[in-house]
Amino acid sequence: MAMTDQEILDGLGEIVDEVAGVPADQVTPDKSFVDDLDIDSLSMVEIAVAAQDKFGVEIPDDELKNLKTVQDVVNYVHNAEVSA
Amino acid sequence: MRLAEGTPGARILAFGGYQPTRVVTNDELAQTVDTTDEWIQSRVGIAERRIAGPDETVADMAVAAGGKALAASGLGPADIDLVIVATCTPEAPIPNVAATVATRLGIVAPGAFDLNAACAGFCYALGTAADAVRAGTSRHTLVIGAEKLSQWVDWTDRSTCIIFADGAGAAVVGPVPAAEADAGPGIGPVVWGSDGAMADKIFIKDRDSFIFQEGQAVFRWATTALHPVARQACERAGVDPSELAAFVPHQANLRIIEAIARKLGAPQAIVATDIIHSGNTSSASIPLALSAMIERGELGSGSAVLLLGFGAGISYAAQVVTVP
Numbered sequence: 001m002a003m004t005d006q007e008i009l010d011g012l013g014e015i016v017d018e019v020a021g022v023p024a025d026q027v028t029p030d031k032s033f034v035d036d037l038d039i040d041s042l043s044m045v046e047i048a049v050a051a052q053d054k055f056g057v058e059i060p061d062d063e064l065k066n067l068k069t070v071q072d073v074v075n076y077v078h079n080a081e082v083s084a
Numbered sequence: 085m086r087l088a089e090g091t092p093g094a095r096i097l098a099f100g101g102y103q104p105t106r107v108v109t110n111d112e113l114a115q116t117v118d119t120t121d122e123w124i125q126s127r128v129g130i131a132e133r134r135i136a137g138p139d140e141t142v143a144d145m146a147v148a149a150g151g152k153a154l155a156a157s158g159l160g161p162a163d164i165d166l167v168i169v170a171t172c173t174p175e176a177p178i179p180n181v182a183a184t185v186a187t188r189l190g191i192v193a194p195g196a197f198d199l200n201a202a203c204a205g206f207c208y209a210l211g212t213a214a215d216a217v218r219a220g221t222s223r224h225t226l227v228i229g230a231e232k233l234s235q236w237v238d239w240t241d242r243s244t245c246i247i248f249a250d251g252a253g254a255a256v257v258g259p260v261p262a263a264e265a266d267a268g269p270g271i272g273p274v275v276w277g278s279d280g281a282m283a284d285k286i287f288i289k290d291r292d293s294f295i296f297q298e299g300q301a302v303f304r305w306a307t308t309a310l311h312p313v314a315r316q317a318c319e320r321a322g323v324d325p326s327e328l329a330a331f332v333p334h335q336a337n338l339r340i341i342e343a344i345a346r347k348l349g350a351p352q353a354i355v356a357t358d359i360i361h362s363g364n365t366s367s368a369s370i371p372l373a374l375s376a377m378i379e380r381g382e383l384g385s386g387s388a389v390l391l392l393g394f395g396a397g398i399s400y401a402a403q404v405v406t407v408p
Binding site: 040041042045046048049061064 | 126127298299300301303304307308339343
């Protein structure tokens with residue numbers, strides 16, 4: 001069964017906390033990874049890898065540059081789950 | 085026809101390292117390319133690196149490191165019958181570096197060859213040396229990783245010039261005496277592999293080109309594919325990761341090192357972080373890091389250390405060794 005956006009957001013919060021040490025409650029939809037959460041391109045790769053383990057959705061390196069905000073990732077995972 | 089008389093196992097008798105004297109700091113690089121000390125330290129974990137002089141060759145550095153390892157082993161040049169130099173940055177395709185290095189060290193008529201497995205080169209060479217000693221085709225082998233990456237770096241490219249550096253590290257490999265065979269071999273089975281489908285992730289196109297690296301792809305591969313290789317090397321050697329005194333991966337990027345170490349799960353192991361002051365020296369990085377740890381007295385004789393080399397090819401190799 002597909003996850004709700006809130007479930008994806010909660011899971012993403014756990015990942016960001018684990019990868020970058022940013023508290024999960026700061027990982028809100030409108031936040032920019034680079035500008036608000038101070039997450040760089042290598043941490044984005046780690047987030048993508050962890051997201052694959054957690055959600056079963058592969059996020060290729062080429063897609064990472066398009067995922068600027070937390071909501072972008074939630075949408076990407078959501079859409080990938082729907083099309084899967 | 086008959087086989088050579090083998091030995092119960094191979095071990096490392098001594099290490100040696102050499103680094104050029106010139107230190108290049110991040111601040112110095114920031115004067116010529118658009119970067120900062122903070123950016124470099126947070127992305128790759130390097131504070132400074134050593135760069136060879138314009139006339140200093142791969143062979144010069146290999147001789148310095150190999151000579152130190154030989155002196156520390158208590159053996160003489162006449163005891164060495166095989167010299168392997170792991171390098172991907174020789175001055176020229178022929179002659180090889182190994183024969184020149186052997187002659188300059190006074191080693192007469194040894195088997196001598198260069199080996200290119202890029203940043204995995206030292207582990208490949210060590211595995212080859214251990215097998216030669218064990219099979220009885222070499223009594224004592226001098227294994228050297230030596231690189232002058234600075235001559236293949238575009239010093240105007242801020243994504244690569246901050247990473248690569250120069251240096252050499254060496255080990256003398258010899259037989260485990262029959263009387264000590266019960267203690268087990270000093271060099272465990274090598275686990276090695278490659279994937280040519282990822283050849284385009286790290287490469288030098290031709291002799292007029294510089295090192296190119298697809299950073300994110302390499303980072304993703306290194307942080308997901310290598311801890312199982314490291315675990316497999318432990319398993320083959322019969323050493324649990326919890327028994328490791330140290331983990332010495334190729335010094336590619338501090339964040340790769342930390343990610344692999346976390347996934348390996350070796351709580352007691354000191355993790356080598358020589359990259360902070362040495363940069364990425366490809367095949368030299370593992371013996372350089374390990375010899376520095378031994379020199380600082382961080383590792384007792386007989387303790388188990390996991391080595392993991394990985395890089396262009398892509399290629400990788402790992403083995404457990406005991407500290408001499």
